[in-house]
Amino acid sequence: MAFAFDPSYRSRLLALPRLLEQGNGPGAGLRARMRGGRIEFHDHRAYVPGDDPRDIDWSLFLRLDVLAVKEFRRDEAPAVTVILDRSGSMGREGGGKDRIQREVAGGLVHAALRAGAPVSLAVLGEAGPRVLARFRSTRELDALLSGLERLEPPGGPTWLTSITRLPPARGVGRVVFLLSDFLVEPPPAECLPVLARGSGTGFLLHLVAEEERRPSLRETAVVRDPETGETLLLPDTRAILPHYLEELARHEEEILRLARAHGLGHALVDDVHPFETTILHLLRGGRT
Amino acid sequence: MTFERPLVLLLLLAAPLLLLFIRRRLELRPRPVTTFLIFKRALARLQLPPRRRFRSWRELPRLLPLILALTALAGPRLLREREASPLVLVDVSPSMGTRTREGTRLERGLRRIRDLLPEARLRPVAGVVEEGTPRPLAVFTPLPSIEERCRELLAAGERVVLLTDRQPRDLPDACGLLLVGDDRPDAGLTAATLDEAGRLLLRGVSRGETGKRRVVLSREGPQGSRSLREEEIGTWPFRLVWEGILPASDALLRVRLEPADANPLDDEVWLAPPPRPFVVGLPVRGLDVLERAFAADPQVIILRGEGPCDLRVGASGEGRARLLLPPLASGGFRTGAVRRVRGPMRALGALSSFPMGDEQGDDPVYEVLEAPPDHEVLLTLDRVPLLVRAGDVFALLVDPRVGAWKNRRSFPLILSEVTGLLGRARSGIRRAWRGGEAIKVRSPAGADPDVHLEILPPGLPGRSVAVDEDGFFRFVLSDVGPHRLRLQGLDRSVPGWPLTLTCAVLSREAVLAATVTTITWRPPAPSATREDHAVPLEPWLLLPALLLLLLFECVPRFQRAGIHRNQEFSRP
Secondary structure, eight states: OOOOOOTTHHHHHHHHHHHHHTTTOTTOSTGGGOOOSOEEEEEEEEOOTTSOGGGBOHHHHHHHOOOEEEEEEESSOOEEEEEEOOSGGGOSTTSHHHHHHHHHHHHHHHHHHHTTOOEEEEEOOTTSOEEEEEEOSGGGHHHHHHHHHTOOOSOSOOOGGGGGGSOOOOTTOEEEEEEEOOOOSSOOTTTGGGGGSTTOEEEEEEEOOHHHHSOOOOSSEEEEOTTTOOEEEESOHHHHHHHHHHHHHHHHHHHHHHHHHTTOEEEEEOSSSOHHHHHHHHHTTOOO | OEESOGGGGHHHHHHHHHHHHHHHHHHHSOEEOTTHHHHHHHHHHOOOOOOOSSSOGGGGGGGHHHHHHHHHHTOEEEEEEEEOOOEEEEEOOGGGGOEETTEEHHHHHHHHHHHHHHHTTOOOOEEEEEOOOOOOSSSOOOOHHHHHHHHHHHHTTOOEEEEESSOOSSOOTTSEEEEEEEEOOEEEEEEEEEOTTSOEEEEEEEESOOOOEEEEEEEEETTEEEEEEEEEEOSSSEEEEEOOOOOOTTOEEEEEEESOOSOGGGSEEEEOOOOOOEEEEEOSSSOHHHHHHHHTSTTEEEEESSOSOEEEESSTTTOOOOEEOSSOOOTTOEEEEEEEEEEEEEEOGGGTTSOOTTOEEEEEEEEEEEOOTTOEEEEEETTEEEEEEETTEEEEOBOTTTOSGGGSTHHHHHHHHHHHHHHHHHHOOOOOOOTTSOOOOOOOTTSOTTOSEEEEEEEETTEEEEEETTOOOEEEEEEEOSSEEEEEESTTOBTTBOEEEEEEOOOHHHHHHHOEEEEEEEOOOOOSOEEEEEEEOHHHHHHHHHHHHIIIIIHHHHHHTOOOOOOSOOOO
16 A cells, blocks of 8 residues: 555644744744855844844944944755665554654655755665655645655665765755664764765764564564565563663664764654654754 | 263364464564564574473463363253243133233233242243133132143142132142132121110121221211211121110111222111001901002001091001092092093003003093192003002092902002002102012123122013122112112011112222232142253353453553554644
8 A cells, every 4th residue: 555644744744844933033943954055145234232243344333333233144055865764674664664754854855945955855775875856945845745655665775885975065065864774784884974074964863663662572473674584583572672672772872873973963763753843853953 | 061062172172282383373474573683683692591382371371262162162061950840730711811900810820920930949831721611700610620630740740830710629739829819808787787775786797908997877867967976997807786876767877887998888788767557447348459459568557447448657547548549539539430441551650660561451440530730640551540649649540349450460569559659758768679579680690700790680670689799799779870779688688677778889990990819829849850951051151261362362462552653743
């Protein structure tokens, strides 16, 4: 059965930019969290105590004896790339992990478009990130939703190392959002610096589903890797479960450590919280 | 305990193996897990003990639903020995159809026996309807066929309960009996006698639960009713003597039980003074016919030496001539020529209720030339007046010495009616029917047995005989009103003080309302034979199996499928 968003998803998506700007002022939001782009003069306004003295236009003060500060704005937003890991470890199509990945991706694309940034939607592939669609306006919302719904079901291995083939950021800069569960061996330490090359920056969105935190297995079970087909006999899942949870926490810590080490943003994404919460935490600088 | 399908139990041997096989297949089926890598790391850290065949003793109860279901399919039966259930022999003779507001006797008896058998820890398994012989209501007829059948069944080892409305005569003691009947609680006066010393003797009996009643003595006169004595009666039967009761000569005494019950026939007694004698003065000779006619009336006293005919009421000297014989010229009457008249005789006016039948007459009748304006024709012969009356003066327009009428059967009767009419007009006391008269009493054969009181005409219009269902009272009807009858008891009349009863005609509804069902119950003797009773056990096995299945399978699924997704977004 093909994936379909919840009927309320579109309205929630349209309300997302307003949520992002609430409580942050007109200059905050997605644009403020993005590096890159060029700053240019926009207008003067009267000085008020508390303004940065460096923004005072001293030449204007000398010529006209008026104390005013200069206001700037980015004249061009950085390009945004949303890369999805669609490997078999993302679970079945329509499952919790797959659903939250599509929802968060849609939210990020829409928020970036509202900030004026062009957005590319790509998936990891063997030959590197494969761009599925490019969006330049929020008027392409229907195309965005349709594209996300028509994503191929999860399957195949995790081509995380292929992200090294991502071309470096140029011009006004680039923001890369990588949505993956990072379940590869060994951890992708050497490929992550690619995201922060040049004038770009990157965010790691670590997907962990609730059923992965609370696995339900019989006492004796055989588990299969959906990516490689490898099977594993779990003779006593009760005894294994504490170690499993410990390893899962260790894996999350490892990804967080890698993100910090390379100056990347990081967020844990689960299918318990709504996607708006994840994006709000991410773009306001919070780390989950 | 036995099993209807014991072969199914063989599946119990294979059930554990089958269950283990299925579970193992389910457990070992590779299941895709997205965190396979994490499981792999965790397994590498763990040193596992050797695997057990049964991983936990808690797995064993999971076999219970299957074991219980298979056992139920085998049809387990718990055998219990109990006493043989009784056969119910039902008497369906016509009297069982006697209906009250609660239904017929048959319906009431069946309803009651359904309650009584479980109370006696008996289980009715069969009802044998026995065709009883139709029998009259008032005649006791035994039920030989049913009694013989009871004996046969008892000899065969059966337990028998007989449902009937008639007490069987030779019912074996071992046979149970449910006797259903109708009863009307009734209390009544059986004797009321007032002697010349002024002592009033009262007797009364009751049947059934009648409760307390009051007996009231009152004096009835033209000025109305006046209560003289009253006393509450709590124990039955009772005998009561009141002294000093000296009523006036013309007064009526009324003794009644209050309140009246459904059968007021015996709740009220009227004590009337004796009718006064009629004094008839006749000449020494010449009116033998009249003498014989009056002599038939026991209340008539005949005096000779006066007359030609002096009919008086009361003591001698009080009366005056009231019966005129032709030719006559007194009392406002005057007669003329004699004319022979032939034809049917007909009674009119106050004698209209007198039965004449097809009696024919052929007599020389005197023509009436003068008569008082308010005179009344009592008897005609071919429409020619034969007996006329003006007040208390009667004029006979035929000479009893020469006419043929004197030889007819109705002649003395009509003369006695003359005395009756004369006495009634004089004293206002209703004349009682004389005991010498022939009264035909017909039993209500074929009548509706529910009707408590039957009024049957014995051939005399206006004079009927009433008998109740049991023939307990016999009455002569002397007056008919729209709603009441005044009756005189024949059997209990006291010479000189006839017992007079006044009763209401009982309606069918009143009788039905007063009728209660009487039940006599005798359980059957314990039987020597016992029977096996198989109690099915399937429900006691399938229900726990279902509950255990829900406990072991469905509850964990629900727990595993706990809803952790929070689709609702709470705005910050």
